[in-house]
Amino acid sequence: MRGFGIGDRSTLPISILTAVVIVAAWWGASEARLVPHLFLPTPEEAVNAAISFWRDGYANASMWEHVSASLFRILTAAAIAIALGVPIGLFMGLSRWAKGVFDTPIEFYWPLPPLAYLPLMIIWLGIGEASKIALLTMAMFAPIAIAAQAGVRSVSLERVNAALSLGATRFQLLREVVLPSALPEILTGTRIAIGVGWSTLVAAELIAATQGIGHFVMSASQFLATDFVFVGIGVIALCAFAFSFGMKMLERWLVPWKGQS
């Protein structure tokens, strides 16, 4: 029986064809000089720029230094945001007082674009790593805490009652039932947080940094080195893709039961 919609049929060949068409259009447009060369490098120039970036670096730093500066920021911030967001979110789901207390600041700052308070972070914490990591932590904390809280709320009463009638203490209930039940939501929240963190990071580096992929794109653009800008965007896309792939793998490994029961 055929289901409604596209079902399970693979879209891979269509996706590959689309990608080929886009690259061909880029190549055609740049070769034919439909757009001034300054604005649109050819694919070949972009590849050469990538090789030169790989070999010699750019703006007083090697490619690895740029990438690792960005990765260090986002991974440190993610670790702090998870370490704070998961327990606080669980607590908010369990206690009326915790929800009342933490809801106020989260609901106030979470809808703000993080770049709006970046200047404040710089005034308070300086231009160095601390301000950027604090900014990212704040941007990533809210979605994780909100997801953990929603995860607690999704725990079925029957599971809780079952555990209690088997003699669970409050702590055992939390560890054996509530936390694993909330884990799928926490992972979804973390995935969203990584996305938010990544876009915040690049934007923050465009504004204030001496290293990092965002800074690399910014300084290339100031010299109108469009081919290097293309390379920078490509590197950012690759990193973002790798993160989202890694989260999917993590989900498959940690919550294989998701959607099964």
Next chain:
Amino acid sequence: MDRASVWFAARDGKPVHALDRVSLDIPEGAFVVALGTSGCGKSTLLNAMAGFLPLSSGAITLNGHEVHGPGAERGVVFQKDALLPWKTVAENVALGLKFAGVGRKARRERALSLLRLVGLQEFANSAPYELSGGMRQRVGIARALAPDPAILLMDEPFGALDSMTREAMQELLVDVWSRTGKQIFFITHSIEEALFLGTHLIVMSPRPGRIVARFDLEFVQRFARDRDARAIKTAPEFPELRDRVRAIVHQDEVYRSAAE
């Protein structure tokens, strides 16, 4: 064992008289079945016995101790299995033992012997979602038995199963009951199931929930002895009693709708 419960439950501010001074004594080794239409308070009664619901007045005692909140000496089997999907079948069964601080090896051994009791030993390492509905309920029964409770409370455990699985589960439950000698309090809305399983039957009526009839039965002892379910259900006294009980349930319904 269990005596004199009196109380009211309130929901959204409106007081609902869910159970009206229900008194019930469950003797050692008895299999008590509560029968009634939906909303008659039988689940409320079970939830109160399990400790999930507080009483408004009256008391529930088990072996001389008053019941306050849920506890491992009262095992509960739910309508929906409520198994934990991230644990294997054996780990689910052993959950109560883990809470009690039993060591890993002893836990595993006890879980395997309970799975043998319900005929699922070869599924010990499967995930719960790989099992059928009937198998999951059997895991639920094994899990409730693991901490060795004094009484097993079962809330329409076979309600979601197809009729063939249901009959097999009833026979399995009688086996478990006669082998462990546990007291069982069992809720159902199927008259046949009630008659076949119980040593004692109470018929309940809603608004306010109360017991309107009590019967002592002996079909289940006969089954435990002869193991012939068909002979029991076709013997003349089975349909006779079934019609009497049905008349009580229906009469009560007619009376209620007339009152409204």
